[in-house]
Amino acid sequence: MTDTARARKLADRIRVVVAETLQRRIKDPRLGYVTITDTRVTGDLREATVFYTVYGDDQEREASAAALESAKGVLRSEVGRQTGVRFTPTLTFVPDALPENARTIDDLLARAKASDEQVREASSGAAYAGEADPYRKPADEADEDGEGTRA
Numbered sequence: 001m002t003d004t005a006r007a008r009k010l011a012d013r014i015r016v017v018v019a020e021t022l023q024r025r026i027k028d029p030r031l032g033y034v035t036i037t038d039t040r041v042t043g044d045l046r047e048a049t050v051f052y053t054v055y056g057d058d059q060e061r062e063a064s065a066a067a068l069e070s071a072k073g074v075l076r077s078e079v080g081r082q083t084g085v086r087f088t089p090t091l092t093f094v095p096d097a098l099p100e101n102a103r104t105i106d107d108l109l110a111r112a113k114a115s116d117e118q119v120r121e122a123s124s125g126a127a128y129a130g131e132a133d134p135y136r137k138p139a140d141e142a143d144e145d146g147e148g149t150r151a
Helices: 004-024 058-070 072-083 098-122 138-144
Strands: 033-041 047-055 090-095
Touching: 004 033, 004 047, 004 072, 047 058, 047 098, 058 072, 058 090, 072 090
Parallel strands: 047 090
Antiparallel strands: 033 047
C-alpha cells in the first residue's frame, strides 16, 4: 500500500534540499542558472525524479545536465542526511518541458489574437442579415394574439 501523502512530502523536501545544495555547495563552473521546478517520488520511495530548467542556450543546458549528473552523489547523500529516511531515493534529473510548453502556448495565443483581429476587421463594415434584434418581446406576442393593450 502506497502512502501518496508521504511521497508528496518527501518529494517537496527533496526539491528544497537539492535546490539549496546546488546553490550553496556545488561549485561546478558548468552549472548555469538551474531552477528546480518539480520533484516526483515513486510510491515505494525508492526513486526520485527531479525536474529542472536552465536559463540559456542549448550548450549551457548540456553543460548543466553534465554538472548535475556529476554532482548526483553529493546531492543524494545530502538528501539522505537531511530527510532521514531509511533508504535514500536514487535521483534522476530530467529537463523540464515547461519553457517549451509555455512558448508553444504563447505562439498559439498570438495566432488566435491575429485571427480574431482579422475577423474583427472583416466584420467592421458588415450589416445584419435581418433585423438588428431578431428576438420576440412579450409586447410583440400580445399584439399577435390580438390582445393589445386597452386604455
